[in-house]
Structures are given as structure tokens and as C-alpha cells.
Amino acid sequence: MADDLKTPWEYPFEPAAEELIGFADGAIENRPAGIPSSYDRGGSIRWTPESISEIHALSQLGRYQIRGFNTFNKSFPTLDDLVFVPATMTRLPLEGYRESCDTGTVLGDRPGLVEQPLELDIPIYIASMSFGALSAPAKAALGYGASKVGSMTCTGEGGMLEDERRASQTLVYQMTPSRYMLDLEHLRKANAIELVVGQGAKPGTGGLLLGMKVSDRVADMRSLPTGVDQRSTVRHPDFLGADDMQIKIEELREATNYQVPIFLKMGATRPRWDVAIAAKAGVDVIVVDGAEGGTGASPELLMDHTGIPTMSAIPAAREALEDCGKADEVKLVAAGGIRSGADAAKCLALGADAVMVGLGSMIALGCNSPRYLESYQALGTSPGRCHHCHTGLCPVGVATQDPELESRIDVAAASERVARYLTAMTMEISLLAKACGKSSVHNLEKEDLRALSMEASAFTGVKMAGIDKPFTW
Amino acid sequence: MGSKNMAERVEITAGDRPVREINQDIRGQVQAGKPIVVSNTMSRHNLGVGLPAGADILFKGSVGYYCGGLNDGARIHVTRDCGWGVGEAMATGHITVDGYAGMSAGASMLGGSIHVRGNAGPRCGVAMKGGDIIVEGSIGYLSGFMAHAGRIIALGGTDDAAGDSLWGGEVWVDGPIGSLGVDSKIIEPDSVEVESVEALLAQHGLDGSGRDWKKIVSAQRLWHFESRDARAWLMI
Ligand SMILES: Cc1cc2nc3c(=O)[nH]c(=O)nc-3n(C[C@H](O)[C@H](O)[C@H](O)COP(=O)(O)O)c2cc1C
Numbered sequence: 001m002a003d004d005l006k007t008p009w010e011y012p013f014e015p016a017a018e019e020l021i022g023f024a025d026g027a028i029e030n031r032p033a034g035i036p037s038s039y040d041r042g043g044s045i046r047w048t049p050e051s052i053s054e055i056h057a058l059s060q061l062g063r064y065q066i067r068g069f070n071t072f073n074k075s076f077p078t079l080d081d082l083v084f085v086p087a088t089m090t091r092l093p094l095e096g097y098r099e100s101c102d103t104g105t106v107l108g109d110r111p112g113l114v115e116q117p118l119e120l121d122i123p124i125y126i127a128s129m130s131f132g133a134l135s136a137p138a139k140a141a142l143g144y145g146a147s148k149v150g151s152m153t154c155t156g157e158g159g160m161l162e163d164e165r166r167a168s169q170t171l172v173y174q175m176t177p178s179r180y181m182l183d184l185e186h187l188r189k190a191n192a193i194e195l196v197v198g199q200g201a202k203p204g205t206g207g208l209l210l211g212m213k214v215s216d217r218v219a220d221m222r223s224l225p226t227g228v229d230q231r232s233t234v235r236h237p238d239f240l241g242a243d244d245m246q247i248k249i250e251e252l253r254e255a256t257n258y259q260v261p262i263f264l265k266m267g268a269t270r271p272r273w274d275v276a277i278a279a280k281a282g283v284d285v286i287v288v289d290g291a292e293g294g295t296g297a298s299p300e301l302l303m304d305h306t307g308i309p310t311m312s313a314i315p316a317a318r319e320a321l322e323d324c325g326k327a328d329e330v331k332l333v334a335a336g337g338i339r340s341g342a343d344a345a346k347c348l349a350l351g352a353d354a355v356m357v358g359l360g361s362m363i364a365l366g367c368n369s370p371r372y373l374e375s376y377q378a379l380g381t382s383p384g385r386c387h388h389c390h391t392g393l394c395p396v397g398v399a400t401q402d403p404e405l406e407s408r409i410d411v412a413a414a415s416e417r418v419a420r421y422l423t424a425m426t427m428e429i430s431l432l433a434k435a436c437g438k439s440s441v442h443n444l445e446k447e448d449l450r451a452l453s454m455e456a457s458a459f460t461g462v463k464m465a466g467i468d469k470p471f472t473w
Numbered sequence: 474m475g476s477k478n479m480a481e482r483v484e485i486t487a488g489d490r491p492v493r494e495i496n497q498d499i500r501g502q503v504q505a506g507k508p509i510v511v512s513n514t515m516s517r518h519n520l521g522v523g524l525p526a527g528a529d530i531l532f533k534g535s536v537g538y539y540c541g542g543l544n545d546g547a548r549i550h551v552t553r554d555c556g557w558g559v560g561e562a563m564a565t566g567h568i569t570v571d572g573y574a575g576m577s578a579g580a581s582m583l584g585g586s587i588h589v590r591g592n593a594g595p596r597c598g599v600a601m602k603g604g605d606i607i608v609e610g611s612i613g614y615l616s617g618f619m620a621h622a623g624r625i626i627a628l629g630g631t632d633d634a635a636g637d638s639l640w641g642g643e644v645w646v647d648g649p650i651g652s653l654g655v656d657s658k659i660i661e662p663d664s665v666e667v668e669s670v671e672a673l674l675a676q677h678g679l680d681g682s683g684r685d686w687k688k689i690v691s692a693q694r695l696w697h698f699e700s701r702d703a704r705a706w707l708m709i
């Protein structure tokens with residue numbers, strides 16, 4: 001056969017010169033094959049331009065990278081892989097324009113243990129973001145905006161900022177392992193207390209605030225020397241496991257005379273077990289923060305390579321509460337990557353009682369808004385792409401402690417944007433709920449959803465679109 | 474403190490009653506301005522939590538976790554041992570423990586003082602932000618771990634990792650130091666500082682003179698990541 005190839009065969013014309021076959025008439029010298037752009041293709045799925053530049057960075061710095069915002073890992077599923085299946089023949093929708101849908105949300109309603117449960121008008125509140133990570137005007141605006149729509153905020157790690165206490169009708173006081181500014185006086189000013197054992201962006205590690213943001217005021221509230229790179233412990237100073245935590249919870253109840261609910265916030269890692277243990281330890285509200293959750297500053301690898309998606313954590317957490325018989329007593333809050341009312345509604349349908357928004361509310365304040373372009377340029381970024389909260393050089397004054405930059409927040413205007421964002425999200429949730437025939441947003445359920453991908457179905461147990469069966473193993 | 478005649482104290486029995494009830498009784502008597510003795514303490518947890526100035530309580534026996542936690546001015550005396558986190562998050566006030574203190578005595582306290590006559594366990598003064606802890610015996614490993622401010626004074630030496638990862642604050646030691654913690658160093662205290670420590674000890678009936686003080690403070694290497702240059706963090 002091969003011999004056949006050798007069968008002499010002659011063109012009816014002069015054979016072409018070898019140089020011409022090699023495109024020598026105008027091709028790049030020394031590149032005799034392929035088209036020019038093929039040399040620039042970079043097709044390795046392992047060694048992408050990003051992974052190559054990562055090694056260049058690591059090899060120059062000799063340390064991991066730290067940044068703000070949230071994960072860039074493209075393999076995380078999004079809530080866009082779920083859709084609602086509104087009422088059609090099997091169910092009756094509510095008349096959107098005249099029938100109402102209840103959005104009221106109560107957290108910590110445990111008579112006998114909590115005298116003052118939190119009664120919110122909407123199922124959304126502002127996530128715990130520390131003063132330090134955020135500027136004082138940003139914290140105040142979040143507080144005012146939330147108060148206007150009957151919602152609440154949470155202090156975050158950095159102690160209780162007066163500006164925020166004044167602005168927020170309802171304020172959750174966070175008790176992180178670093179315990180900044182945590183004494184009886186401040187505990188008693190809080191409407192709820194939140195113990196933190198982890199956060200979605202960086203589970204298993206503690207808080208982080210680079211020195212650029214440790215201003216005199218921040219340092220004073222945290223009892224730190226000004227300008228240090230603040231790294232917090234991840235273990236609490238005076239309890240280790242769940243058994244000790246149970247005693248701690250009792251201490252907090254004693255100190256606040258059983259008035260306020262006690263929250264526990266965790267990053268989503270093994271929610272099926274972690275949530276059950278937390279519920280048994282006696283908290284009133286469990287906040288599960290998925291791996292897509294925002295952060296002011298974290299090692300980038302933790303954002304990209306630790307924790308499980310919010311979508312998968314919620315059903316696991318809900319089942320955990322049911323399995324351990326605590327579903328009636330303990331409320332579940334979900335967070336991590338929630339952008340819109342649609343996202344929030346899906347979280348409620350998957351089993352959350354309320355959701356918390358961090359980055360979304362920052363964006364409403366003005367994060368990544370197309371103003372002060374030269375300040376974005378100085379950071380090497382542009383509006384829509386900024387993730388530089390860790391630098392303290394926030395172009396729009398949200399994530400900074402620089403007086404000049406933070407003056408770029410107009411508190412009144414920013415408060416109103418936060419209020420409108422929360423209102424719009426709530427309208428979106430109730431629109432979807434009514435279409436699904438629900439007179440309360442809390443009646444949304446898994447059956448109202450269908451999955452567009454096998455992954456989304458497998459992660460959540462939601463039925464596949466069309467097939468009407470969940471992916472099973 | 475035992476100064477107050479026992480007969481002047483209102484007695485509350487702890488026993489196996491709900492802690493909530495015991496503390497309610499304590500708060501009631503505090504409000505009435507009465508000094509209190511709590512008997513049959515049975516090492517119960519969370520006794521005398523979050524009490525105000527004016528409260529004067531004697532726990533006759535041992536107590537469990539977080540005794541005098543979140544203290545806001547009370548004077549508390551425990552005649553035997555206490556569990557984890559005695560006086561944690563105290564803002565002001567004073568606690569005396571005649572016996573031993575368990576782990577994390579004075580954790581994250583902001584002010585006030587704790588006086589332990591026996592030894593104190595590991596992580597004594599962890600995350601503390603102010604105030605004084607005086608231990609007549611020795612203190613366990615990781616003392617002052619990530620403390621911000623305040624003084625820990627150990628008259629009977631320390632276990633390993635003394636003054637570990639301090640942001641600020643001081644660990645004063647008379648006696649042997651097991652080993653120094655990460656990022657800490659021993660410096661020579663000046664005479665004004667020594668006088669102030671002696672005066673503090675004197676307040677608690679202790680003689681501070683003629684001691685071989687070693688004062689441990691932060692070496693400040695952990696204050697900053699290796700790269701102190703803020704611009705280095707803009708690369709990402
Ligand atoms: C700027 C910033 C600061 C934060 N600070 C804290 C904090 O102090 N304590 C904490 O538990 N979580 C903190 N978080 C995490 C949020 O509480 C929340 O879990 C997360 O932002 C939710 O995800 P989302 O941003 O996608 O809504 C912070 C997040 C951001 C964006």
C-alpha cells in the first residue's frame with residue numbers, strides 16, 4: 001500500500017518551488033508552518049495565561065496573594081442554573097397586582113429563651129462587614145438604608161461603630177475570636193449577638209485587615225497599634241468545641257438576660273453536620289455563608305479552593321435541621337453570592353428563612369460605579385472589574401479608611417440606594433412567589449424550582465427541567 | 474475580700490438549681506445592695522456573669538466556666554478553683570481566686586483585675602485588651618496569646634510559649650520561663666515600671682520587692698507581613 005504512494009504521478013505543470021510551499025513569499029521568517037496567530041494560541045487548559053501569571057507572581061513575592069471581593073473560580077455553579085416553575089394548571093398563581101404576599105421575617109423566636117426576637121419587614125438583611133474593611137460613611141449608609149425598609153445590619157468583626165448603632169434600628173453584634181471592643185456595655189446595646197466560627201470566603205481562618213486600613217480610629221476600636229497587618233485567630237479564646245460553646249451561649253444569654261437572639265455564622269464546608277452540631281449547641285439562628293461569599297481581604301487561594309457553593313449548602317443545612325429535630329426552633333440564613341431578588345428567592349425556596357447580602361449592598365453603595373476613573377486606573381483596574389478592597393484605596397470610598405476617599409460617599413444618597421436595592425429585591429422575590437401561588441415568600445419550596453443542569457440538580461436535589469426527577473446517585 | 478463578715482452576707486445556695494435562677498437571685502440581692510455568699514457552688518458554669526459595680530460576691534467552693542464573665546464592676550471572690558475563662562471580657566471590677574484557674578483566665582478582658590492565688594492554666598490572658606492578671610503560682614503555655622494590652626504577672630514562672638504572638642501588653646515573670654512564645658522578647662523593665670508593678674501587688678497584699686523580673690513584650694515582627702510595602706499588595 002505504502003508502495004502505492006510511491007507510484008509516480010506527475011502534475012501536468014512544473015512542480016512548485018519548496019520555498020513557495022513554505023509560504024516563503026511573505027510569511028514570517030523562520031516560521032515556515034501554520035498561520036501567525038497559531039503561535040499565540042496558548043491552548044493549554046492547565047497553563048492558562050492566568051495560571052502562568054500566578055506563578056510569576058508567587059515566584060516574585062514568595063507568598064500567597066491576598067485580595068478582596070470574592071472567588072474567581074469559574075467552576076462554581078450559579079443560581080442561574082435554577083429556574084422557577086410558576087403555577088399553571090396544577091396550582092393557582094396569585095393576582096400580582098392586587099393579592100399581597102407576606103415578606104415579614106422573624107428570626108430568633110424562641111419564647112422563654114429570647115424575649116425580643118428580630119422582626120424584619122423583609123427576608124433580606126445586610127451582611128456582617130466590619131468597620132475597618134468598610135469606611136464609617138459606608139457603614140452608616142448601610143444602616144440607614146436597612147432601617148428605612150425594616151431590615152437590619154451586622155457589625156462585623158471590628159467592634160460596634162457608633163455611626164452604625166445610630167443608623168441601624170436593628171443591629172447584630174458580631175463576636176469573632178478577636179473579640180474587639182466586646183464587653184457588657186456593648187453587648188447590651190445589640191439587638192442580637194453573632195458568634196463567628198467561619199466565613200464562606202475563607203473558612204478555617206480568621207479575620208484579616210491589612211495595615212493600610214488600620215487607621216487610628218480602627219486601631220483604637222480594636223486595641224491595636226495603628227498600621228499593623230491585623231490577622232485574627234480562628235479559634236475563640238475561651239471555647240474550643242461545641243460542648244464549650246454551649247456553655248458560652250448560656251453565658252451570653254445570662255449576660256443579656258435572655259432578651260436577644262444568638263446567631264452562629266459559619267462558612268459552608270460540611271453543613272450537614274456543622275449545622276446539626278450548632279443547632280444542638282443551642283443557637284437561635286444559623287448563618288451559612290457559601291464559598292462564593294464576599295470578603296474585605298483573604299488569601300486568594302482560600303476563596304478559590306475552599307468551601308462549597310451556597311446552592312449546595314442550603315438544602316444540606318435545611319435537612320440537617322430537620323434531621324436533628326430543630327427545624328421549628330432554629331432559623332437558617334443563607335449568604336454568599338446573592339445578587340438579586342431572583343437569587344434570594346431561590347435561596348428561600350431551597351430552605352433558607354432569610355438571606356444576607358454583602359457585596360450586593362456594597363455595590364448599591366457605589367462599589368464599582370463608573371466614577372473617579374483615574375482612581376480605578378491607579379489600581380490598574382476599571383469600574384465593573386475592581387476587586388481591590390484589601391488595598392484601602394477604594395476609588396469610591398466604600399472600602400477605605402482614607403478621609404479623602406471616604407468623603408466620596410454621599411451618605412444620604414447611598415442610604416437611599418441601599419433602601420431601593422433592598423426594596424427592589426423584595427419586590428422581585430414576591431413577584432416570583434406570587435407567580436408560584438404563594439401568599440408568603442416563606443412558602444417558596446424546592447418543588448417551585450427546576451434545574452437546568454445536572455450539576456445544579458445533583459447539588460440541590462431540585463428536579464431536572466422536563467425530566468421532573470432529581471439527579472440521583 | 475473575705476473582709477466582710479460572713480454574717481453580713483446574704484446566702485444563696487447554688488446546688489443543682491438552674492443557673493438562670495441562681496443568677497437571678499444574685500442580681501436581685503445585688504440590686505438590693507447586699508453582699509452575697511453563694512454556697513454549695515458545685516463547680517457550676519456561668520455563675521455571677523455580667524454583674525455591675527457595687528456587687529460583692531463570695532463563692533464558697535469551686536466554680537465552672539466563665540465565672541464573673543463580662544464583669545462590669547463587681548468584686549468577686551472564689552474560695553477554691555475555677556474553670557475556663559474566669560473574668561472573660563471583664564470591663565472593670567476585680568476577681569480573686571484562692572485556688573487554681575483553668576484555661577483562658579481573663580480571656581479578652583478589657584480592664585479590671587484578676588488575682589489567682591494558685592496556678593493558672595494555658596492561654597492565661599489570651600486576647601486581653603487591658604487590665605491586670607496576677608498569678609501567685611505559675612501560668613500555663615501560650616500565656617498572653619495575641620494579647621493587645623494589659624499586664625499578666627506570674628510570680629511562679631511560666632510553661633512554654635510565654636507571651637506568644639503579642640500585639641502589645643506585657644507578661645511579667647518571676648521564676649523560670651518554660652520557653653518564650655513566638656515573636657516575643659524579654660526586656661529589662663525600668664524602675665518606674667517595677668514600682669508600678671510592686672504597687673499593684675501591694676494592693677493585693679503581695680510583696681513585689683526583690684524579685685527577679687523578666688518582662689516579656691512583643692518583638693513586633695508579626696505586626697506586619699514580610700512585605701511592609703503597601704504597593705506590594707496592588708499586584709493582584
Ligand atoms: C468588605 C467585607 C467585609 C466583611 N467583613 C466580615 C466580618 O467582619 N465578619 C464576617 O463574619 N464576615 C465578613 N464578611 C463576609 C460577609 O459577612 C458575608 O458573609 C459575605 O459578604 C456574603 O456574601 P456576599 O458578599 O456574596 O453577599 C465581609 C465581607 C465583605 C465583602
Ligand code: SF4
Nearest residue numbers: 367368386388389394
Ligand atoms: S470599588 Fe471599592 S468596594 Fe468596590 S471592589 Fe473596588 S475597592 Fe472594593
